[in-house]
Amino acid sequence: MKIEDIDTIIKGIVGFKGRVHVAFGEPLTAIPDDADTLAAQIDRQIWQLYRLFPVNYLAAGVAAEMSNDKSRQCWQEKLAALPEEAQPLLTKMYAAPVEKQVKIA
Structure with missing residues (x-):
């Protein structure tokens, strides 16, 4: 591994990340034999605990009551x-958590 790769990794770990929310779910007491069922249980907790920020609502198109002028700007x-062709991908990525929370609610 090159030195600049290691430097990039270190900067990614210790560098500024903006608003970050860390949450811990409930321990799983009954582990299903089926990996898909287990993954679904873990996913459900992740999406229930996921903290949505104004940017998520803006991307999902439900921004009116969930954001302010600074967030919109x-x-x-x-x-x-971003290049114009990449903008829909970024929008989709930021909107996905809103859609996931709606599905599990």
């Missing part, structure tokens, strides 16, 4: 910084 700047 920041989102527009994020999109504008």
